[in-house]
Amino acid sequence: MSLFGSSGIRGLANKEITPELALKVGYAVGSMYGSVVIGKDPRTSAEMIEHAMIAGLLSAGCNVARAGMIPTPTLAFAAKNFGCGVMITASHNPSEYVGIKLWSKSGMAFDTGQQDEIESILEKSAWKVAQWNNIGKVDIEPGAIKEHSEAILDKVGKASLKVVVDCGCGAASVITPYLLREMGCRVFTLNSQPDGHFPGRYPEPVEENLSLLKSTVAATNADLGIAHDGDADRMMAVDNKGRFVSGDKMLAFFAVREARNAIAVPVDTSRIIDDLLARIKISRTKVGDVYVAEELNKIHGEFGGEPSGAWIFPGMSLCPDGIYAAARLVEIVEKEGDFSRLLDSIPQYPVKRGAFPCSDKKKAMAEVAERFAELGNINTLDGIRADMEDGWVLVRPSGTEPKIRITVESVNRCDELYAMAEGIVRKAIL
Numbered sequence: 001m002s003l004f005g006s007s008g009i010r011g012l013a014n015k016e017i018t019p020e021l022a023l024k025v026g027y028a029v030g031s032m033y034g035s036v037v038i039g040k041d042p043r044t045s046a047e048m049i050e051h052a053m054i055a056g057l058l059s060a061g062c063n064v065a066r067a068g069m070i071p072t073p074t075l076a077f078a079a080k081n082f083g084c085g086v087m088i089t090a091s092h093n094p095s096e097y098v099g100i101k102l103w104s105k106s107g108m109a110f111d112t113g114q115q116d117e118i119e120s121i122l123e124k125s126a127w128k129v130a131q132w133n134n135i136g137k138v139d140i141e142p143g144a145i146k147e148h149s150e151a152i153l154d155k156v157g158k159a160s161l162k163v164v165v166d167c168g169c170g171a172a173s174v175i176t177p178y179l180l181r182e183m184g185c186r187v188f189t190l191n192s193q194p195d196g197h198f199p200g201r202y203p204e205p206v207e208e209n210l211s212l213l214k215s216t217v218a219a220t221n222a223d224l225g226i227a228h229d230g231d232a233d234r235m236m237a238v239d240n241k242g243r244f245v246s247g248d249k250m251l252a253f254f255a256v257r258e259a260r261n262a263i264a265v266p267v268d269t270s271r272i273i274d275d276l277l278a279r280i281k282i283s284r285t286k287v288g289d290v291y292v293a294e295e296l297n298k299i300h301g302e303f304g305g306e307p308s309g310a311w312i313f314p315g316m317s318l319c320p321d322g323i324y325a326a327a328r329l330v331e332i333v334e335k336e337g338d339f340s341r342l343l344d345s346i347p348q349y350p351v352k353r354g355a356f357p358c359s360d361k362k363k364a365m366a367e368v369a370e371r372f373a374e375l376g377n378i379n380t381l382d383g384i385r386a387d388m389e390d391g392w393v394l395v396r397p398s399g400t401e402p403k404i405r406i407t408v409e410s411v412n413r414c415d416e417l418y419a420m421a422e423g424i425v426r427k428a429i430l
């Protein structure tokens with residue numbers, strides 16, 4: 001049984017992620033920790049899963065503090081005061097999904113070792129069952145948002161920008177607009193009423209979901225726009241011309257300002273940062289923010305991130321923190337001025353991405369590996385990346401879907417390299 005994917009336990013509510021499953025995960029987590037803080041995003045199924053999880057935790061003798069509807073980074077930040085943290089969320093997935101993500105005291109997501117421990121307890125049904133007089137107690141934890149906000153405000157300066165914030169009806173609604181106002185900004189909000197149906201837009205902060213944010217930033221002459229996913233561990237931005245900022249550009253924007261010695265990024269990240277940060281050690285990891293966080297912890301890096309919008313500032317937390325990222329971005333634009341000009345000074349290399357349905361990813365990848373062997377400098381950290389003089393090609397199996405993904409970046413030969421990779425993949429998935 002493999003319960004945990006690259007983003008914790010996630011699936012369709014009441015089909016894959018049921019109260020029975022949550023109860024058992026509660027038994028297992030409650031057997032390992034004496035106290036937990038639990039939070040949830042606004043999904044319609046989150047409360048049901050939370051209650052089942054709490055019952056399991058209490059049954060194992062674990063005390064539970066309920067932090068209510070809060071963002072994932074806020075919950076991860078609160079975990080330092082408890083044995084661990086539990087977040088009921090399906091992040092950027094559509095409304096019908098739900099999930100359970102576990103957080104260490106350090107603010108880092110459970111690593112594979114900790115996940116294996118939970119799975120092993122579940123497999124052997126080896127959880128604790130408390131005596132009647134040792135059953136856990138439930139408390140309310142009302143201070144998580146305030147504590148997280150204050151920690152962020154301690155780190156960033158005042159700002160007086162005009163900012164449009166699109167919370168996607170997700171958990172950020174309870175913190176980001178208020179925090180930016182505290183900084184001194186004039187804030188206009190879009191979709192900032194929590195609603196588990198996500199009526200305003202899909203929760204993933206990709207360009208096609210953010211047309212209202214782009215037009216509102218342009219129409220109001222705002223200095224920038226901010227968008228979050230459903231649980232606000234991600235943040236993406238729109239510049240003062242109403243242009244969506246690509247993930248690779250946003251990553252480079254933060255990296256050049258945060259990096260001192262070392263940063264960590266996944267293997268599908270643009271070469272822009274290698275060119276901009278020639279003297280910085282750049283560790284590449286498997287795709288998934290937990291791998292970036294683990295690596296940052298190991299190399300004591302100053303910054304890490306994924307082009308999907310997950311930005312990790314270890315000085316703040318090892319959890320990707322979309323709220324801190326928003327505040328830090330506002331602080332930078334306040335100091336350095338004109339966001340679009342700052343962005344235009346960062347180069348952009350042509351990138352092409354695609355995904356191909358594939359039922360036997362292992363077999364297909366073996367075939368791709370054979371064909372890739374002579375292409376260039378090969379990296380097999382996650383899928384196969386071939387680095388050539390003038391670009392790179394990455395072919396990797398999706399971590400969550402029956403698909404093979406291709407990413408190509410090259411200044412002069414993007415289409416040509418993509419066509420070559422597509423040809424190899426199409427043959428391999430036959």
Ligand code: MG
Nearest residue numbers: 091092229233
């Ligand atoms: Mg998320």
